[in-house]
Amino acid sequence: MSEFVAPRAHAEFQYASAEHQRDSALAGMWLFLATEILFFGALFYLWVLLRRWHPLGFHLATADTDLLIGSVNTVIISTAGMVFFWGVQQAKRGQNRPVLLAALASGGLGLVFIGLKLFEWSEDVGKGKWPGQVFQAHGDDIGGQHLFWLLYYAGTALHVVHMTIGVLLVAWIAWRARKGEFKPNFYYPVVAVGLYWSFVDVVWINLYPFIYLLGR
Amino acid sequence: MKALWSDPAVRTTLKTWLVLLALVAGELGAALLGAGIVAPFVGIAMAAIVFAIPMELPSAPNAAKIFALAGLFWLVVMLFGLGTLDPLTRHDQPTHFLSQP
Amino acid sequence: MSLTLPAASAHATEVDYLFAALFAVSAAVLGLVFFLMIEFSIRFRRNSGVDRGQPLRRSWRFETAWTAATLVGFLGLGIWGADLYVRELKAKPGALTIDVVAKQWMWKVEHPEGQREINELHIPVNRPVQLRMTSEDVIHDFGLPAFRLKHDVLPGRYETLSFTPDRIGTYQLYCNQFCGIDHANMIGTVTVLSQPDYERWLAANGAAETLAAQGSRLFVSYGCSGCHRAGGHGGEGNVRAPPLDGVYGSPVPLSDGTTIIADDQYLQDSILMPKKQIVASYDPVMPSFAGVIGEEDIVKLVEFIKSLGGKS
């Protein structure tokens, strides 16, 4: 009975309490991430099978990718995730300033990642690696190489879309932290955004070997 | 600085970060030495670390654990397990798809 | 016109037995469910004064037993169907191999001795037939109700369909996979002829050369004989490329130390992707003929090489 008495601060009317709302929000975020696992999973499924059928083309295409930018980006995105993780832990203590700093730093690293990715894409397109009629490649199994680059753009573009959404969410956290909204009993938006931000990290961590390392 | 280091939050974060960087360096090195085949497995290991530490899955509420495990189960057993049954046991007789560039 | 569905092969008859079993099972299940539904609806209508004092005793044993029995019965039907399917799918020895190429919206048929037909297929009775099917554009489906068979015809690869007609007659052929605007017009007939009639049909329609003979000429015109020696073509003592007489069905040692049996697939791959499997002690100098030699010509070249003997 007591669960349904007048809601306290920060709880919407359908929830009994702030903790109730927090748990629901985090459960919702995890469920959303489960759908994302299946979404990217379908892409990896295609990647594994096509790679098996076109080992040569994928091998040759991997050699044309920019290993330096890819590796730097992997380091950047892992760092961004860990910086935000530190912010999450501070948020649980109700400290707004570290959250603000972490969000700004992490979001900034995210922007650097996106910038490098855009530069890498322009480089790739300059090398004729844009799928479709304009695609250029040398050597055997052009079909396989073409497929690699299609999967490359599909994977990286969808990842950058997620990154962009992530940067916006992180900026939103920074804005709320600047207003001093987080308290020891109200911090779940930081955790929820942190979950999403880490998941974007996980996606890249798994794209990286498939794009740059396998068969190099 | 010392005060910062004594903060367990900072310690966990830094340690995890270093482990992740070491794994990146490891998979990169392996690939350059011609053992790129291990890289996806290193990727999976890194993903597991991110799930465990920054995403705090082990201490998450039960509902969250169920959802995350459902996602992984469906990915591994359904999509990759059953989904690769046909493609990997098929004996294709391709005609000449390479004829068109 | 009344509905007809002949069974034109032993397989079709066997499938019909399975249909009969499925019909019996379905009728039994439906009979039970409808009987109980109607009975309960009447007996337990709200204003009937029937005694409702005896509840159904749901024992776990009963519940598990009927569930398991259902499952076993159903799995039996499944295994029966799977067995029929697997047996019919197997290539049969001595089968007459006929090429079928589908395109929007027609079926092109090419017989081993060179006869061609469109939207028709003539085959002899009581001899296994294997169709080797591919498509030039989208996915089609070669559907033969009288043989209780159908199979998708995909672009880019060969699918096979084999059956043994045992009844003379003309049967419907449908495209069963939606393939674009005129899908409904992609229909034809399969005519099963007696052996003498089939011979006559072949003679009347095919003065053409056999596929192997056509392949022999292509072997020269594509320049294969410049390096390979086969069937009297190509010079003696040529060491740039392996000779092909008797290669079909034989083991071929490869440069990576492995051995492969030279089957259709290998021959075709060697023409299209020569660098994939290099024969031991030869240099990888052969260019790829992918995009140079068309699909129908590849078939002829492979037939020619097969005709040079070897273990088939």
Next chain:
Amino acid sequence: MSAVLERGTSVQSHPSYLTDGTTLRSWLLTTDHKRIALLYAASITLFFFVGGAAAALMRWNLISPTGAIVEHDTYNRLFTIHGVVMVWFFLVPAAPTVLGNFVLPLMIGARDLAFPKLNLASWYMFMSGGVLVSWALFRGGLETGWTFYTPLSTDYARGYVSLAAFGIILSGYSSIATGLNFIVTIHKLRAPGMTWFRMPVFCWSLYSTSVLNVLATPVLTMAMLLLAAERILHVGVFDPNLGGDPLLFQHLFWFYSHPAVYIMVLPGFGIVTEIITAFSRKRVFGYQFVIWASISIAVIGFFVWVHHMFVAGVSVYSGVVFSLLSYIIAVPSAIKVFNWLGTMHNGFIRFDAPMIYAVGFVGLFTIGGVTGLWIASLATDVALHDTYFVVAHFHFIMVGGMVTAFLGGIHFWWPKITGRLYSETWGRLAAALIFFGFILTFFPQFILGFFGMPRRYGTYPAQFQVLNVLSSAGATILAVAYLMPLFYLGWSLFRGERAGPNPWDASGLEWRTASPPPKENFHESPVVTWEAYDYPPPEKQQYSLSELREKTDRRHV
């Protein structure tokens, strides 16, 4: 009924959700799950009649073997739009978003769903998808079939394939959002005392449906994105001429679309269970069995998709494995049928319109189910695949099953949604006509398919004409019958008798609040102390015959 009065509510003092704000804005920006349900109801009804119109045109064309009214190209566009609209804009969303949205929070004693804004956003996503698909339709449609098989859809079709694909992706995200909302709501927002095994079966079936939606839809999204990319860029993950494999598309497509069959029909199971138990005045027979059957259907539903591809060129191994797996799913479905009959046994059955739909559902679903055995077996599937037999089979499940259950649910909860009673006479008449029309439409198609008539043919050999004419006649009756509820339900909105909180004398929390419910669902938050379906055991229901007659007759003035 007495429960509500005992709880001392004063119905007059709180406005109902319908009267709390009457501007257009208060509807379009509402986050109230009940209003969103009505937004969905309006849009879904519209799509149902768009898809239905396409079906009627197809059926009338098939009166003549040479095609009575349209050319092949038009016919192909008609069946494509019929499939796309019916699957993604009616069958998948209908029961969860209309009935689920409305009654799920009421049934578990919550004030709303966990994420009300997401719920509204989901309707907007659905409508944007609907706009894209309608746009494609008005510009001439597309001719790929709802299955979008490559390379037809990527290289050869001339219609608006990408547009429709994006529409489907958006509607998919709307399903994901709804499913996510339901799952979290069921986990987190149950009223005190509402334990997992006190939940009504409909909640369980919505839960199973949502699991399927949330985990299967993303795979379709990826397949559709790549399909659109292939079409726009001329590249080919699914195109054999470019090194891809068309079967990979089929795998991803059916990885979603087979579970989607259960997405469509599982809520129907739940609705029918609710109706049968209410109109038999008896607790659901084998309550836990029914629930576990729903869950196992949701899981096993993912094991079987390759049975759509037995003739597509898959390996023999996978054909055999998936055929046997397909048989396993027949078991939980059989358990459900058995338990519906068990619920009727010893009941006090009353045949109002919802119960007629429910009993009809059990019959038609069973026919659809046993014919499923015919096409799960490899050898017979090879004979029947892509023929009208398959068309008839899945229409028995989808239309005979799902649409019937949905209509039953609409009639069952209509008094709760609107606060009004509809005309029982018209309700029964429409139900009877729907069954007659349905059987006449689809039963001949089993025979047509058995004799080999392929699906998706705008013209056909003359031997099939008689049965096709019968089927078309049935479709005409069905079309009229489906229009009837629009009129008598619409009429009841203004002239229907006031319903009262519990016109069916049913158990369940949703019947213990006012009809229509107040904005916050319950005047006083419920605390559940009773099991689900707490009808007294049959032998203890001390109704004299005259009392029963009085109760029954009350509905037929």
